[in-house]
Amino acid sequence: MPHTEFTVHPVSPTLGAEIRGLDLSQPLRPATASALADALDRHLVLVFRGQALSDADLVRVSGHFGPLDKAPITENGRLHAPGHEEVYVISNVTENGRPIGALGAGESVWHADMTYLETPPYASSLYALEVPAEGGDTGFLSMFAAYDALPEALKRRVERLSIKHDSTTNSGGYLRQGFAPPTDVATSPGTVHPLVIAHPVTGARALLLGRRPHAHISGLSVAESEALLDEIWAAAVRPELAWHHRWRVGDLVMWDNRWTMHRRDPFPDDQRRRMHRTQIAVPGRASENAAA
Secondary structure, three states: OOOOOOEEEEOOOOOOEEEEOOOOOOOOOHHHHHHHHHHHHHHOEEEEOOOOOOHHHHHHHHHOOOOEOOOOEEOOEEOEEOOEEEEEEEEOOEEOOEEOOEEOOOOEEEEOOOOOOOOOOOEEEEEEEEOOOOOOOEEEEEHHHHHHOOOHHHHHHHOOOEEEEEOOEOOOOOEOOOOOOOOOOOOOOEEEEEOEEEOOOOOOEEEOOOEOOOOEEOOOOHHHHHHHHHHHHHHHOOHHHEEEEOOOOOOEEEEEOOOEEEEEOOOOOOOOOEEEEEEEOOOOHHHHHHHO
């Protein structure tokens, strides 16, 4: 049933919807938050255009979906917005000779966030404060669609396999603090997850790929693993399955990290990009109510 406070407008055949009619700087009623959690579960990515949010607003809105993690330790240290440890700064801007955020201006590869953890985070919110005139778009890919795109023989082959998710580098290719560069993907640090996972309610099957660099399929030689991963990625990660968001200042985008991958297009380093992000650890009350 459509919600009376907002409307939902799908943006692609596989995932994503624009939510219209809400001013997120104002408090959300519990029923509205629950309906948004339901929309996120259905569409995997939600876009809210034209918002004017403080960091406190971003924390409040994100907190309706579940408890928030603190900003992670990045290649430039733990960089969070002043007074808000939950707000992670993503930027190429340098002030007084020091970067104010992480991930710079380069390309980020297709990935899901922090799949090297035993329980990867549930979702993220990303709010645009400054955007470049060109580049810097964010692509999203449904991992349900990625699984469905596999040939039947490949589906049967990967069904019971597991994959190790590298913990040494982040999505921009930067080495995480405290780690040495990986020299052997078969023995380098990481967490093993099933390659194919199922939605706990619908049973729909999805791939859990994490990231391509330094991944390794358990039980295979490095050469066998690399060849099979190349085959999986070629079949599953195709442009026609993805949707790319062109950012405007004031956009808030939320995505379900469990069932999607995302990536950022590169942009000129001399153009400023500043985004504030929160990470939602696990589904909270609104999400649980939506699934009930």
